[in-house]
Amino acid sequence: MASKEHQDIVESDFTNGLILFGNFLPEEVMSNILHYLSWDDLLSVRLVCYSWKRLIDSSVSYEKIKECKSYKACFAFNIKGFNPERLPFYLYYAIGKNVFGNNHLKNAFGSGEISHVCNTRRSVGRRRARDLRMCSDVNCPRYKHWSVLSSLGDGWTVETVPVGSQPLPEHLEGRSCFVTSFAECSKQQSIKLSECGLSPKIMDEIQPHIEVSEWYARRFDCGIVYRLKVSLLDINKEVVDLFDKEIVENLGDDEWHQVSHTFKNYGPGVRFVLFKHGGQDTQFWAGHYGSKMAGGSVIARIPEEVLQLDDESSETMNTV
DSSP, X not given: OHHHHHHHHHHHHHHTTTEETTEEOOHHHHHHHHHTSOHHHHHHHTXXXXXXXXXXXXXXXXXXXXXXXXXXXXXXXXXXXXXXXXXXXXXXXXXXXXXSSSBOOOOXXXXXXXXXXXXXXXXXXXXXXXXXXXOOTTTOGXXXXXXXXXXXXXXXXXXXXXXXXXXXXXXXXXXXEEEOOSSOEEEEEEEEGGGGTXXXXXXXXXXXXXXXXXXXXXXXXXXXXXXXXXEEXXXXXXXXXXXXXXXXXXXXXXXXXEEEEEEOSOOTTXXXXXXXXXXXXXXXXSSSOSOEEEEEEEXXXXXXXXXXXXHHHHHHHTTO
């Protein structure tokens, strides 16, 4: 009798969610119905019953992420033993929301309000006074999403196209660039990872690779100092990992060069990325002859070892 009751419970759990209006729907049909839901809806209805959770956690999510623009970026390599249907749902969800492969740094070209006309500021040099178009650094929309730390000399500016150097590489989405002056110019942008879809669970259990990069250039006629400092921070804004690069060029070309770094195996607890850049010229010329920078990026990618999860590890990660 106990065996019969147990069998009834198992069958009830299996068919629960597959009977609608008194009609039994095959799993293939229910999967097709669930496939049309948004990722946010799937997140909710996954909790309705065991059958829906089982379908969503496997075939539904996998078929759905094939439609995402980040799918090829996430799975564009051959990994021995890789079975995408083993991934935990929260990772499917993040892929579906295009969390991976996207640039989480905002306003990387100073082009947010490129038509904006800055206020006039008087600059007094050794030889003459000049009127410069430079807003209050805090309020100028060209620096939206950035916190200006220093804007000395003639301060930061944005060039709609680079002056005195080559145009930006064609594959970049912007044409404008930030430019420094003859004294220290620096600014930073803080990225809260949870607001980008990189939840604490993803950061602690998956520990995605964090790729950071930026392009810099100098004018043909003046040396530069360029600095890039990117920090991974915990919830208390303490540094967990750091990339710090300074480049001094007194002689060189006017081409654009890329600085890049990938954070890996940084451990649990990372909640913010702090992206700081800046520089100046080396000849102290009035105006904007300092380092130029554009196309900064902060991109998360799934580590290959995560895509090699065995069935037991996948089941453990899929418990929520």
